[in-house]
Amino acid sequence: MEDFAPTGAAALWEFDDGMTDPARTQLQRWVGTPGMSALARHMAGGLAIKTSVLVTRVRNKGDGWRLDMDSPDQDQSASEGPFDALVLALPAEQAAPLLAPVAAALAVEATAARTAPCWAGLFAFDRRFNTPFEARRFGADEALAWVVRETGKPGRTGSEAWVVHASSAWSRANLDLTPQQAADALFSAFRVVVPEAPQPIWLQAHRWRYAFVETPASSPFAWDDDLRLGLCGDWRIGARVEAAWRSGDRLGAAMRSAFG
Ligand SMILES: Cc1cc2nc3c(=O)[nH]c(=O)nc-3n(C[C@H](O)[C@H](O)[C@H](O)COP(=O)(O)OP(=O)(O)OC[C@H]3O[C@@H](n4cnc5c(N)ncnc54)[C@H](O)[C@@H]3O)c2cc1C
Incomplete structure (x- = not known):
């Protein structure tokens, strides 16, 4: 800090x-x-960030990740992608339903956290x-x-x-x-x-x-190299903002190695 x-x-x-x-x-x-x-x-400066949208579904048919989104500003839902990798930095309870159709093992981890x-x-x-x-x-x-x-x-x-x-x-x-x-x-x-x-x-x-x-997860982050899908957030470690930071930092390092 x-x-x-x-x-x-x-x-x-x-x-x-x-x-x-x-x-x-x-x-x-x-x-x-x-x-x-x-x-x-401050940390988000210079990044392209979309706010006030709810991601309702994530999917990957082998050509990259696509996100379906609802926005309160738009009548219709929108879809974005494909993306090379996907990171869900959401509370476990909100990550679990998005994960269930695409990554059963990660969904189980998220469901176990409280x-x-x-x-x-x-x-x-x-x-x-x-x-x-x-x-x-x-x-x-x-x-x-x-x-x-x-x-x-x-x-x-x-x-x-x-x-x-x-x-x-x-x-x-x-x-x-x-x-x-x-x-x-x-x-x-x-x-x-x-x-x-x-x-x-x-x-x-x-x-x-x-x-x-x-009840945190048993590891500070998750990264599935085959799916190119990562999970981070405070729920991986504990109830502090420092935990969210450390989790994201560790996932970032793992992704840098995975992407070479
Ligand atoms: C009232 C309150 C006070 C706190 N005070 C402190 C404190 O003093 N010190 C401290 O260390 N910690 C504090 N915390 C805890 C701290 O805020 C969290 O540890 C930290 O914010 C976790 O960061 P995160 O990135 O893991 O998740 P979050 O900050 O929860 O970020 C996840 C984001 O994802 C969004 N999201 C969820 N689902 C979807 C979806 N489907 N589509 C799109 N977006 C979605 C959420 O709206 C949220 O903005 C406090 C928490 C609360 C609620």
Whole structure:
């Protein structure tokens, strides 16, 4: 991440988690700036990328990979290809149905992995308020797993904002709430751990159905040389963005050797 700092796409964030152990109170993490998507946008510079399309089918009749896609902007579905190789960097649960018709063994691997959902809440306030911590993690059996003063991170501007992540257990138990119901419930839970918070001027919740890997695959990536088909993503290793990076990096090295 140090490499990204000079580009402005990342910065070191120092925060206090308010824990009693003085050695642990001042923590450091790298974050994307001015938001997390800046990192991916920076890395994607110069690449031809198509966004906001859903790949509904992948197929290969021996002349290369073709993708069938649905786009919300177009009435008709589209198809692209042929391509020499295909990499699926998707959550296991979303890779599995695409793999099943074309690579049964890889589909089995993807089906064995398991990812927990996460309801995330964002609350905006018209004023800053004092709290004993800037960010704090909670136990797995609590409603909230993590709360953070978003505006305390480097590069963030605008009104006071906090982000919360519900625990996997809470998110699973409340998967079918509407976003409004989830936002209200998450704010009630937030108020328990941050009683200093006033009424928000704005609140929103988003459900990430495949958020945190619980049961990863047994190897950091998969590459089938005959099919010219690769799999990578955090689900190959564990529930961190570093895992996604390492998995893709390892797959890239394997593909460079395969392509000579
Ligand atoms: C709310 C939240 C907070 C998090 N916070 C942290 C954190 O603080 N630190 C940390 O290390 N990690 C965090 N993570 C985890 C981190 O985001 C993941 O580990 C990382 O994004 C995984 O990267 P990936 O490339 O494997 O998959 P993803 O980032 O999930 O990327 C896969 C992409 O493929 C797309 N896709 C899926 N199916 C299709 C299809 N059929 N067609 C087209 N596109 C498709 C998805 O929409 C998605 O954009 C967080 C995750 C969530 C949900």
